[in-house]
Amino acid sequence: MIRKQGLKVRGDWGGCHAVIGGQNVVLKFFCMRSKYSGKHFVRCYPCERQQALFDGHIRAFSFFGGVFPVLIYDNLTTAVQKIFKGKKREVQKSFDKFRAYYNFAPLFCNPGQGHEKGGVEGLVGYARRNYMVTVPEADTLEALNEKILAECFSYGDHRISGREHSVNELYEEERKHLIALPEVAFGNLQTATGKINKYSTVLVDKNRYSVPTHYAYCKAIAVLHVDRGRYFTGIKRLPLMPGCLTAINGALILTIIWS
Structure with a gap:
């Protein structure tokens, strides 16, 4: 049985270097990781702007085949307008519109307590060590992301230390509890x-x-x-x-x- 915390996913940003079209560039990569199964999604972007944040979510939801009811974050400036005491936040209007479209509940860490996200911070390090070392090279950013996506799919066959089942086997248990995707993706223009x-x-x-x-x-x-x-x-x-x-x-x- 999947406990309530199994319906949560964590999102975060990391940074890396890459060679795109022969040029050395600095990239940001968006990560999303299931707390229960450990299944994860990673994609690189030129920057962390809100449009990239939304695109990362849209593509991650498609990768997972649904939307997790609860998403855990740091206090991203592209999402949070104002921080109150405790967990209360005033979110950006555009982020709230996006959240409502996919019907998930955001949960933000206490300031300076990014470790509350747990596994996703480990994912940032894992992605950097396994997908970004040595410095990746590709003709285009899209080509690099296609390579990383293939690695994310392959990770599903991995069995995390201390667990009896593979990532994909655990994911199949939680997948039935995800929120269905809307027929049309959010218009991220x-x-x-x-x-x-x-x-x-x-x-x-x-x-x-x-x-x-x-x-x-x-x-x-x-x-x-x-x-x-x-x-x-x-x-x-x-x-x-x-x-x-x-x-x-x-x-x-x-x-x-x-x-």
Whole structure:
């Protein structure tokens, strides 16, 4: 029988280095680990922004085949607006909307007590040692994540020391208790408006991106995905912009390449 704590999963962020497309970059990776079975999910991102947090959840829920009723976190600034005494928190409105969409209850650790998350902090170290050493190399970030995802699936055959059954065998017990996924995933898009200047660049989220020169002085709407963006001006859609990763001052930014 699965006890109540078996219906909890823990989420956290870690950091690593990688070589993407021949460039040395700094990445963040999102982890989610079941308390009961130990089954886990790991995915790398350019940063820890809220859109990446949501994407990590969406992909993790798909990986697990459902939503755990309770998710345990540190006091992430992308989730928590204000910390009160004890466990009470005022969460970001956007995070609360996301939480309500998937119908899970967030539980936040006491400040400075990240060890309350237990296994997931061990997962951060495990993922770094097993998936990020030696420094991983891939042509694209997506290719790296596909490799890590395969490792996560393979881990299901592992039997954790002191347990009689494998990770997947234990997971099959708890899977029936998960909340069903909605038919349509949460719409994890952000939009921003701006004006293209005389140099044919537009400011989006504190970064300037180049556009074709004949769009100078036009108003633009940027639809932002986690790993790519698309611009609209008037009723005409500008070309899709695949991104490449560039390390600047130890941070990872998205450099736009027009197709």
